[in-house]
Structure formats: structure tokens, C-alpha cells
Amino acid sequence: IGSGLESFPVQLTVTNTNNQCQESITVNAEVYRRPDISFTLPIEVCAANDFSPTVSVAGSNLSYSWTVDGLGITSPLSFTGSAPVLTTDELFGPSGPPSSVNRGYTATVTAFVEDLITGCRSTSFSNQINVLPNPVATLLDDESFKLCDDDTLNLVSLEVPSSPYI
Numbered sequence: 373i374g375s376g377l378e379s380f381p382v383q384l385t386v387t388n389t390n391n392q393c394q395e396s397i398t399v400n401a402e403v404y405r406r407p408d409i410s411f412t413l414p415i416e417v418c419a420a421n422d423f424s425p426t427v428s429v430a431g432s433n434l435s436y437s438w439t440v441d442g443l444g445i446t447s448p449l450s451f452t453g454s455a456p457v458l459t460t461d462e463l464f465g466p467s468g469p470p471s472s473v474n475r476g477y478t479a480t481v482t483a484f485v486e487d488l489i490t491g492c493r494s495t496s497f498s499n500q501i502n503v504l505p506n507p508v509a510t511l512l513d514d515e516s517f518k519l520c521d522d523d524t525l526n527l528v529s530l531e532v533p534s535s536p537y538i
Contacts, residue, residue: 376405404490407431409483409497416502425455425481434485441479476505
């Protein structure tokens with residue numbers, strides 16, 4: 373559908389089989405183009421950080437619906453144009469889904485749009501984002517460090533297994 377709307381004549385003819393009487397009616401059927409949406413996401417984001425899809429959409433007078441891992445997004449931080457500004461904490465809490473503590477996770481973001489005038493709805497479009505775990509800084513000694521001039525303080529990192537942090 374080139375410009376978004378095509379009109380086609382549709383004819384209905386009813387014939388009585390007993391006496392061959394006939395009645396016809398012709399109406400124009402309006403066929404609207406479905407809106408289309410696609411978007412990109414950052415490849416990865418650290419937990420507790422904001423991210424926003426970069427949206428490409430064809431159509432106007434559109435209503436947007438977004439989900440993350442099948443859960444509707446009802447209160448994003450804000451919108452940048454048609455895309456929600458999201459934070460991983462708002463979606464899953466500060467450590468992500470419970471099974472992903474200290475490992476990170478991959479979230480699937482899905483969107484569709486609906487034309488508010490025609491009621492036509494796009495097919496859904498999905499993309500994934502990797503949410504990286506944040507490192508945890510912990511000192512084993514709760515007391516404050518007491519040093520003299522020219523003393524050296526060595527701090528050692530206790531790395532999380534399979535973590536890329538140093």
C-alpha cells in the first residue's frame with residue numbers, strides 16, 4: 373500500500389435459487405498500511421544505569437507499547453520521543469532477576485505500535501541487551517586505616533568468579 377491507504381471496490385451479489393431474483397451491492401473497502409517499528413539498543417549496560425532504545429518507526433498518530441522479558445513497562449523514567457528511558461533497577465531491582473546475582477543477564481525488549489486512527493497494529497519487534505553486574509567494593513576491616521607519612525597501603529581485590537573486573 374503505497375501512501376498508507378488504498379480503496380478497493382467489493383461487490384456482493386445474492387441470488388435466490390428458487391426464482392433467480394438477484395440483488396447486488398458494491399462498497400469500497402479501505403485497506404490501511406500497518407505501522408512499522410524497529411529499534412536498536414546498546415549491546416550492554418551496567419546494572420543500575422539508564423538505557424533507551426533508538427527507535428525507527430513508520431506511521432503517525434501512534435501509541436507505543438513496550439515490554440521487557442514479557443513484563444509491561446508502565447512507568448519508565450521518561451520518554452525520549454517515542455522511546456522509554458529505562459533503568460535496570462526499575463525493571464528488575466538492583467541485582468537483576470534473582471537467578472542472575474553477580475552474573476549479569478540478558479533482557480529482551482519488545483515493542484509494537486498501534487495507529488490510533490485506523491486501529492492497525494504493527495507486528496512486534498524485539499531486541500536484546502546484556503546487563504552487566506556491578507562490581508562490589510568491600511573492605512574487610514571496618515576500622516579506619518591509620519597510616520604514617522610515607523607508609524604504603526596495599527589493597528587487594530577479591531574478584532568475583534568469571535567477572536571481567538580488575
